[in-house]
Amino acid sequence: MQQEQGQSGGKPAGSGWIRWVGGDDGRLELLDQTKLPSETVMLRLEDLEAVRAAIRRLSVRGAPAIGVAAAFGLWLGIRGAPSSPSDFATALEAAKGRLASARPTAANPVWALERVEAAMAGHASVADKKAAAFKAAVEILQDDIDTCQKMADVGVSLIRNGERILTYCNTGGLAAAGIGTALAVVFEARRRGLNIEVVSCETRPLLQGARLTMWELMQARVPATLICDNTAATVMKLKKVDRVLVGADRIARNGDFANKIGTYGVALLAKAHGIPFHVVAPRSTFDLSLESGNGIPIEEREASEITDIGGKAVAPAGARVFAPAFDVTPAELVTSIVTEAGMISPVNESAVVNVVRRQPE
Amino acid sequence: MQQEQGQSGGKPAGSGWIRWVGGDDGRLELLDQTKLPSETVMLRLEDLEAVRAAIRRLSVRGAPAIGVAAAFGLWLGIRGAPSSPSDFATALEAAKGRLASARPTAANPVWALERVEAAMAGHASVADKKAAAFKAAVEILQDDIDTCQKMADVGVSLIRNGERILTYCNTGGLAAAGIGTALAVVFEARRRGLNIEVVSCETRPLLQGARLTMWELMQARVPATLICDNTAATVMKLKKVDRVLVGADRIARNGDFANKIGTYGVALLAKAHGIPFHVVAPRSTFDLSLESGNGIPIEEREASEITDIGGKAVAPAGARVFAPAFDVTPAELVTSIVTEAGMISPVNESAVVNVVRRQPE
Numbered sequence: 001m002q003q004e005q006g007q008s009g010g011k012p013a014g015s016g017w018i019r020w021v022g023g024d025d026g027r028l029e030l031l032d033q034t035k036l037p038s039e040t041v042m043l044r045l046e047d048l049e050a051v052r053a054a055i056r057r058l059s060v061r062g063a064p065a066i067g068v069a070a071a072f073g074l075w076l077g078i079r080g081a082p083s084s085p086s087d088f089a090t091a092l093e094a095a096k097g098r099l100a101s102a103r104p105t106a107a108n109p110v111w112a113l114e115r116v117e118a119a120m121a122g123h124a125s126v127a128d129k130k131a132a133a134f135k136a137a138v139e140i141l142q143d144d145i146d147t148c149q150k151m152a153d154v155g156v157s158l159i160r161n162g163e164r165i166l167t168y169c170n171t172g173g174l175a176a177a178g179i180g181t182a183l184a185v186v187f188e189a190r191r192r193g194l195n196i197e198v199v200s201c202e203t204r205p206l207l208q209g210a211r212l213t214m215w216e217l218m219q220a221r222v223p224a225t226l227i228c229d230n231t232a233a234t235v236m237k238l239k240k241v242d243r244v245l246v247g248a249d250r251i252a253r254n255g256d257f258a259n260k261i262g263t264y265g266v267a268l269l270a271k272a273h274g275i276p277f278h279v280v281a282p283r284s285t286f287d288l289s290l291e292s293g294n295g296i297p298i299e300e301r302e303a304s305e306i307t308d309i310g311g312k313a314v315a316p317a318g319a320r321v322f323a324p325a326f327d328v329t330p331a332e333l334v335t336s337i338v339t340e341a342g343m344i345s346p347v348n349e350s351a352v353v354n355v356v357r358r359q360p361e
Numbered sequence: 362m363q364q365e366q367g368q369s370g371g372k373p374a375g376s377g378w379i380r381w382v383g384g385d386d387g388r389l390e391l392l393d394q395t396k397l398p399s400e401t402v403m404l405r406l407e408d409l410e411a412v413r414a415a416i417r418r419l420s421v422r423g424a425p426a427i428g429v430a431a432a433f434g435l436w437l438g439i440r441g442a443p444s445s446p447s448d449f450a451t452a453l454e455a456a457k458g459r460l461a462s463a464r465p466t467a468a469n470p471v472w473a474l475e476r477v478e479a480a481m482a483g484h485a486s487v488a489d490k491k492a493a494a495f496k497a498a499v500e501i502l503q504d505d506i507d508t509c510q511k512m513a514d515v516g517v518s519l520i521r522n523g524e525r526i527l528t529y530c531n532t533g534g535l536a537a538a539g540i541g542t543a544l545a546v547v548f549e550a551r552r553r554g555l556n557i558e559v560v561s562c563e564t565r566p567l568l569q570g571a572r573l574t575m576w577e578l579m580q581a582r583v584p585a586t587l588i589c590d591n592t593a594a595t596v597m598k599l600k601k602v603d604r605v606l607v608g609a610d611r612i613a614r615n616g617d618f619a620n621k622i623g624t625y626g627v628a629l630l631a632k633a634h635g636i637p638f639h640v641v642a643p644r645s646t647f648d649l650s651l652e653s654g655n656g657i658p659i660e661e662r663e664a665s666e667i668t669d670i671g672g673k674a675v676a677p678a679g680a681r682v683f684a685p686a687f688d689v690t691p692a693e694l695v696t697s698i699v700t701e702a703g704m705i706s707p708v709n710e711s712a713v714v715n716v717v718r719r720q721p722e
Contacts, residue, residue: 204589210676228565230590230623262591312671
């Protein structure tokens, strides 16, 4: 079964929180993150629309994880498609559109869809295309596991013993098929015996930092302290933070990047306090077609995600709300970007292009 | 009845959300702000411990309002005290201690307690001291109504037609006996016909910006948009904010000030975007005994205020939390401080002392 690939062959283990169960007639299973921390429920997804809905409502989130989900979502969307080439092509386009539009800011789903499509391109028959698509989706999941570990290995060189690391949103095993992006560096540092602590910003409105990051850190026995997002400036001023590590949803050619709303503020505050600020992201998060962050589409979410918490109204009925899900941080605020192919530092276009296009050694 | 004083004699009206009902044998009534926006419930408080508990659990909050509450709490604590001078003095000290310790950061309760005590000092008999204490409490409430309007009149000179004003926490009629501090400036600007809008930060953990400020602004038909605190940087970057107005809980001699946790971050972000940042506070919020903000005691609140929202856990059980209720913003980030006795700008020790000690014209 595919979900056991992570444990075999001496390769690093995946988180197991997103997995493919069975052969090409199998299903995608993932932990419903909307239920954490109170419940751990695995969802079984057997068609494209179920995958899209899970992405849309954030049952699965995190740029690498929704890349994996999109790849298998595409497979679920085309495995029963007609065998005539033109009908298959129509079904493929429709499936891609549904998955690419689920959450427009992250680069990884589009990257994953393009990778699956590229794998199919070398094959003439629909049957062969389908086989190639399934194989590509499995490889995307497996590669993500490897990629996370490589990012951790690159990023851990930044960390000194005794450091207190502030992080934002969730970038661990819940955000990827592997051990994560920014939190992967934390896990690797702990594995190597470094005595580090984490400050986790709760990350309003959906509280991924409180619900997910604290849950992962406590499970991994990493000392961690939860703060409201508005307390980041104070913990920096009180010298309780030595370094900031965050993930990314899309990184432009010049190093500007989109990430969960609030990241830009944390980057400005880190600069004001002289604290290094790092992004940890796989190359699948880069979008070299964008010259700068100005071109990144920013998803806006429903007002109710802010005005209602756990079914309880926390603002007057009819309150006008501005609810962007992401913001864009300019490259000038980023000390370095950690990728599976090495570190980008200083962050500028030539360094970005060089690392993103680097061939495996 | 005392609560009608605000409507009489041509003086400005109070909010009515904190009021004394009856003569010296009466009671303190206040709107239970923990129930907003879903319910408007007036609490009737007839003894000191009930007032202390209401302050402690934030049924009443806002520096001027808890100053008024402390004054009447003191009256409730001593009106039945023994008539022997030494027993009365003992009861008075105990009552002061209970009220001053309820919320340690704000200057106004201590200022109000000292003002009541000073009013008693000129009287020899316990009966006369009691009469003076009640009279002083009534004056503190009435003066707060006048003071709010004067701050509004001073502060409105800052506001230009068409401005978008970002505010933090709640500084309106719920935070004072009068129309408020920072929001009073907004209300006055609207009263004068200026076309302004407000961006209200929700103010985690207790969401005073979402629950209280949005409620007041919507009641007053002021165009207002709610954002998560972590979105302040983005609205500034998108040029949706022209000015920041906040209140204060304690202001040191050099102009450093404590206010709701998150204010310091907003001040840094405003500076980074070149946006003017103003504090609006009565002179009762200044503490000239403190050279700088380093001396301001910062109240820490229960972890559950962050980990539980509306009875629902949003973090794993046992999560470690850092929950300061306030932060300190250095004077260098403050464009001006608006008081009822004029504007302090630039903000430095001599300007602070000059305005705070200014005699009425």
